Each structure stands twice: as C-alpha cells, then as structure tokens.
Amino acid sequence: MKDHEVYESWRQEKRQIDVSRNFTERVMNEVHQCEQSRKIPLIKMERLIDLISFHPLAKTGLVAAGAATGIARLIIMINAILSNGVING
Amino acid sequence: MTEETGIIRAVLEGDTESFRLLVQKYQKPIIRMIANLINDRHICEDVAQEVFLAAYKKLPSFDPARSSFSTWLFTITRNKSINAMKKKRVLSVSNPPENPDFSEPADSLIRDELFVKLDRALQSLNPGHKRALVMAEFENLPYEQIAQIEGVRIGTIKSRINRAKQRLRSVLDGIDGDIQ
Numbered sequence: 001m002k003d004h005e006v007y008e009s010w011r012q013e014k015r016q017i018d019v020s021r022n023f024t025e026r027v028m029n030e031v032h033q034c035e036q037s038r039k040i041p042l043i044k045m046e047r048l049i050d051l052i053s054f055h056p057l058a059k060t061g062l063v064a065a066g067a068a069t070g071i072a073r074l075i076i077m078i079n080a081i082l083s084n085g086v087i088n089g
Numbered sequence: 090m091t092e093e094t095g096i097i098r099a100v101l102e103g104d105t106e107s108f109r110l111l112v113q114k115y116q117k118p119i120i121r122m123i124a125n126l127i128n129d130r131h132i133c134e135d136v137a138q139e140v141f142l143a144a145y146k147k148l149p150s151f152d153p154a155r156s157s158f159s160t161w162l163f164t165i166t167r168n169k170s171i172n173a174m175k176k177k178r179v180l181s182v183s184n185p186p187e188n189p190d191f192s193e194p195a196d197s198l199i200r201d202e203l204f205v206k207l208d209r210a211l212q213s214l215n216p217g218h219k220r221a222l223v224m225a226e227f228e229n230l231p232y233e234q235i236a237q238i239e240g241v242r243i244g245t246i247k248s249r250i251n252r253a254k255q256r257l258r259s260v261l262d263g264i265d266g267d268i269q
Contacts, residue, residue: 003261014226017124019120020134027141030141032105034145054146054147
C-alpha cells in the first residue's frame, strides 16, 4: 500500500457526502419565509436594516444623508451664532 | 447569457422558485466544503442553509463582472464556515469508510488508522492552509478561484497548499512512495 494510494483513497472519501433529502425544501421554506417578511411594510426596522446591509447604494445614501444633516445643523448653528453676534454687537 | 445568469435574473425579477435550481446545483459542494472545514457533519447542513439564505438575501449585490456566481457563493461559504468554527471549536474525527475496498482486513485496518491520522492532521492545520487544501483537493477548484475567494495572491495559495501537503505527508512517513 503506497502512501499516494492511501492519500488518494482518503481524498475520495472526503469527496463523498450525503445530503439530506429534504435539504432543498428546508432552504426553500426559509427563502419563502424571507420573501414573506419582505412584503411587510418597508417601515419595519428589520427590513430597513436588511436593506441598508445588503444594498451598497442604500448604505451610501444613508451616510450621505447623515453627512448632509450634520452640515445643515452646523450651518444653522453658525448662522445663529453670527446673527446673535450681529444683534449684540 | 449563461443558464446560471438567466436563473439569477429570474430570481431578482421575483421568481423565487428559480432559486431552487441554484440550491440543487450547489448544495453538494457547499455542504462538502463546510463538512471538511468544520469537521462536524451534524451542523454542516445548518451552516449550508445559512449560506444559501445569505446568498438569496445578498443576490441583488452579486456582480457578475467581479466574480463568477460559484466564487461568490464559495466566498459566503468560507465566511460562514469561519464563523461556525469560532462558535464551535470541534476536533472530532470523521467515521472510517463503511465499504473498504481492500481485500485484506489488515490492510483495511491500517488504512482506517491512516485515514484517522490524516483527518487529525487536516483539522490541526493552520485555518488558511486547511481552507486552501480543502478547496483545491476536495472541491477541485483552480488556484485562481481559491485566491479570489481568500482574497490573496495565487502564490500565497500555492504556498499554503504545499505546506498543508507537507504536513499531511509527514503523517504517512514510513509508507512506501510519496503523496502526489
């Protein structure tokens, strides 16, 4: 018994795999459940998180919206400070 | 447009049932890869289920220009297997084959013992080396595809496989011949 024969035999054994008969069905049930949950209103938090996690555009949009909000707040604040300064001065 | 691209497009257009064709096509290699990586046949189908569900959810982000569907799916499998290994650190040994084709019982015993040693050596490999070996030797994936899945250069994959084989070869020391 040569070592390459042993190795090849082991390799072939590792390539053998039994898949449960209902595996595809189990996956498809989960997929259908997932699809059902997607039909629930968009406002649902889980759906929003899913949307943001899996869509790069949604992620970019969220970051851009956050940045825009931050900048807007900054502008309003600076404007308020300057207005107060002008009034007081 | 390949048949697979057509199926993916159908799924994305709302034909959820078409996803079944992808599951049927890839279930065996995916379950086998997970089984050989985490060495626990009891949970490998659960992990495979997670892989397919994640693939379904992420399908809109799959870009055929960046990789083939199989590479993309094997990458999800790799990541899910790593997570599963972190959750459950297993070091069990797979069962010896049920139908040994060696005529001599003594040969069969020696072979089973060597299989157990090889299994142990496989599970004790560095995780990166093990993944490279499993994908190359049991899934017959080309080095280029393995490199893409692992996010490293082909040279790194070749080196990892060589080191893994060296380690396995040391298990078979004392037997005539060499591992090819």
